[in-house]
Amino acid sequence: MTTVLSLDHVSKSIGKKRIIDDLSLSVQEGEVFGLLGPNGAGKTTTIRMMVGLMRLGAGDIVICGDSVKDNFERAIKHVGAIVENPEMYQHLTGYQNLVQYSRMYKGITKQKIDEIVELVKLKKNIDQKVKTYSLGMRQRLGLAQCLLHDPKLLILDEPTNGLDPAGIREIRDHLKYLTREKKLSVIVSSHLLSEMEMMCDRIAIIQQGKLIDVQTIADQQLEEKSTYYFETSDLGKKLLQLREKWMIALKGEGFIIDAEKEEVAKLIKELTEADISIYLVQKLTKTLEERFLEITGS
Amino acid sequence: MFNLIRNEWEKILKKKSTFVMIGLLILAIIALSGILKYVDNNDESTGDEWQADIQQQIETDRENMEEYGGRQLGTYYQRNLAINEYRLEHEISPSVESNVWTLVDEAKMLTSFIGLFTIVVAAGIVAGEFSTGTIKLLLIRPMSRTKILLSKYLTVILFSLLLLAIVYGLSSIIGVILYGFPPDDAVHLAYQNGEVVERSQGLQLIITYLLYSIDILMLTTMAFMISAVFRNSSLAIGLSMFLLFVGNTVANLLAMQFDWAKYLLFLNTDLTVYFDGMPTIEGMTLTFSIIMLTLYFLIFHALAFFFFKRRDVAA
Ligand SMILES: Nc1ncnc2c1ncn2[C@@H]1O[C@H](COP(=O)(O)OP(=O)(O)OP(=O)(O)O)[C@@H](O)[C@H]1O
Ligand SMILES: [Mg+2]
Numbered sequence: 001m002t003t004v005l006s007l008d009h010v011s012k013s014i015g016k017k018r019i020i021d022d023l024s025l026s027v028q029e030g031e032v033f034g035l036l037g038p039n040g041a042g043k044t045t046t047i048r049m050m051v052g053l054m055r056l057g058a059g060d061i062v063i064c065g066d067s068v069k070d071n072f073e074r075a076i077k078h079v080g081a082i083v084e085n086p087e088m089y090q091h092l093t094g095y096q097n098l099v100q101y102s103r104m105y106k107g108i109t110k111q112k113i114d115e116i117v118e119l120v121k122l123k124k125n126i127d128q129k130v131k132t133y134s135l136g137m138r139q140r141l142g143l144a145q146c147l148l149h150d151p152k153l154l155i156l157d158e159p160t161n162g163l164d165p166a167g168i169r170e171i172r173d174h175l176k177y178l179t180r181e182k183k184l185s186v187i188v189s190s191h192l193l194s195e196m197e198m199m200c201d202r203i204a205i206i207q208q209g210k211l212i213d214v215q216t217i218a219d220q221q222l223e224e225k226s227t228y229y230f231e232t233s234d235l236g237k238k239l240l241q242l243r244e245k246w247m248i249a250l251k252g253e254g255f256i257i258d259a260e261k262e263e264v265a266k267l268i269k270e271l272t273e274a275d276i277s278i279y280l281v282q283k284l285t286k287t288l289e290e291r292f293l294e295i296t297g298s
Numbered sequence: 299m300f301n302l303i304r305n306e307w308e309k310i311l312k313k314k315s316t317f318v319m320i321g322l323l324i325l326a327i328i329a330l331s332g333i334l335k336y337v338d339n340n341d342e343s344t345g346d347e348w349q350a351d352i353q354q355q356i357e358t359d360r361e362n363m364e365e366y367g368g369r370q371l372g373t374y375y376q377r378n379l380a381i382n383e384y385r386l387e388h389e390i391s392p393s394v395e396s397n398v399w400t401l402v403d404e405a406k407m408l409t410s411f412i413g414l415f416t417i418v419v420a421a422g423i424v425a426g427e428f429s430t431g432t433i434k435l436l437l438i439r440p441m442s443r444t445k446i447l448l449s450k451y452l453t454v455i456l457f458s459l460l461l462l463a464i465v466y467g468l469s470s471i472i473g474v475i476l477y478g479f480p481p482d483d484a485v486h487l488a489y490q491n492g493e494v495v496e497r498s499q500g501l502q503l504i505i506t507y508l509l510y511s512i513d514i515l516m517l518t519t520m521a522f523m524i525s526a527v528f529r530n531s532s533l534a535i536g537l538s539m540f541l542l543f544v545g546n547t548v549a550n551l552l553a554m555q556f557d558w559a560k561y562l563l564f565l566n567t568d569l570t571v572y573f574d575g576m577p578t579i580e581g582m583t584l585t586f587s588i589i590m591l592t593l594y595f596l597i598f599h600a601l602a603f604f605f606f607k608r609r610d611v612a613a
Contacts, residue, residue: 051438053611073440081438087431091312100308103301104439145435
């Protein structure tokens with residue numbers, strides 16, 4: 001696997017305030033990498049430093065082998081980005097906006113522009129002025145703008161901001177297509193946890209400018225034991241035996257238990273044989289949200 | 299670089315305000331031509347007795363010079379006297395019939411309009427991108443910030459040249475339509491280094507236009523600098539406009555009292571005095587003014603590029 005982007009002990013202070021504190025991470029080829037953190041955590045600031053809008057306070061950022069400090073023009077060539085909202089020239093049409101950006105790279109043909117417009121499904125509105133666009137259309141144009149030059153790395157700051165569920169789903173599908181088919185790497189930031197869980201392969205949790213943890217999403221699904229909640233009739237004498245054998249803990253109208261899938265089947269059989277009614281069996285997955293809140297202690 | 303200038307040019311020309319500016323300028327030229335033609339038709343005082351008139355003028359000027367001939371007025375009378383005496387000597391009548399050059403010459407006062415419009419464009423071209431946030435998508439390209447700022451500056455200069463060309467070209471065309479081609483003997487009398495010289499009017503006008511643009515160039519550069527440093531177009535427009543309108547007056551007032559006033563930008567922008575007239579403060583030379591202008595120009599650009607390159611974009 002090749003590393004597309006790496007942050008090496010990056011820090012940034014504005015005034016006396018330390019906004020980013022010794023942040024190190026790396027993103028691999030074909031990976032969707034999430035930056036997750038509450039408002040004001042420093043996600044946008046980190047992204048601004050990646051794309052050269054802000055200078056690094058300390059440390060270095062390397063994109064496809066080129067440092068943004070020493071070799072900015074070469075490093076940024078591989079990057080397509082949206083920082084916060086995709087602000088475009090309101091008095092130009094969507095197409096004219098794309099032409100503007102295409103002139104800043106070598107060899108982007110008209111055909112290429114049309115192809116991208118098709119991809120983001122903006123063909124119908126591309127010749128309207130941007131000031132007439134809805135937020136969703138603006139996001140699409142923003143996405144088109146970062147794909148023009150076939151970048152290796154996409155950096156999207158809150159790409160689903162303000163989109164409806166269908167729009168969010170569409171962005172997710174785009175990202176899937178781009179990473180699987182075109183081997184792009186993507187960095188997305190968000191404070192919406194559930195959404196990140198669906199989009200990303202790995203997620204870095206940032207709080208107050210510090211890296212708290214990096215979670216791999218795939219790991220979670222491979223976990224062997226899960227927690228189940230059983231709602232049953234009175235356990236009576238069976239309780240003691242169950243406690244010893246399965247280490248259950250009473251809760252609500254029943255109990256909870258840590259077990260593998262097969263064990264759950266066995267337990268159900270055992271309960272039925274002991275003439276205990278089972279009203280409900282529920283798997284309690286610890287969502288990223290819970291972990292996130294756990295980790296950040298809020 | 300060419301593509302960057304093309305981008306900037308497209309962004310300016312697609313703006314409504316640009317159309318309004320160019321429209322206003324064209325209207326102003328047409329109105330000016332109309333007024334001049336009207337005044338001209340009512341003015342029939344061109345007689346044969348111009349020699350007597352001039353003799354009369356010379357005498358009043360002499361008296362005035364003795365009475366009020368201070369630092370500035372003195373040079374003014376000196377110039378008038380010299381030119382009038384030259385006229386008598388060489389039999390050059392002052393009131394040559396109005397011709398195309400008359401109109402082009404009058405139209406030069408529209409350069410202050412051009413100054414105004416160019417300042418507005420220069421003030422907006424950098425600061426505007428910060429206030430709309432479009433600067434972010436512009437700076438994340440494989441282009442250095444220096445190139446991006448330079449392309450913006452060159453576009454502003456191109457824009458002012460376009461406006462100048464519109465004024466010069468359109469007033470010439472209307473002039474030819476209204477008055478026909480000029481007579482061959484139309485000459486301009488200029489007062490240079492204490493001597494009177496004859497010049498062709500077409501040439502004199504091109505020089506005048508170029509010299510008038512120096513004012514515009516300097517103020518535009520200043521507006522551009524403020525725009526790049528403070529990222530605030532209102533500040534850039536306000537300050538530059540203020541200086542455009544009162545800078546000259548204030549500088550001239552200071553010049554009457556203090557010698558150091560010669561280092562002020564505004565006492566150096568009007569180079570016409572070295573070609574046709576007298577400098578405001580004695581001892582100022584063309585070379586001195588050019589050096590001062592170059593210094594101001596370089597300082598403005600040093601500031602603009604330094605801050606634009608260095609500062610974080612948090613728009
Ligand atoms: N120009 C600035 N001057 C001073 N402090 C700033 C500046 N920009 C950002 N900050 C501070 O830096 C911290 C991180 O801001 P940042 O915009 O990176 O957060 P974020 O993670 O993107 O938040 P959000 O989820 O709200 O977008 C905040 O505490 C903010 O107050
Ligand atoms: Mg943010």
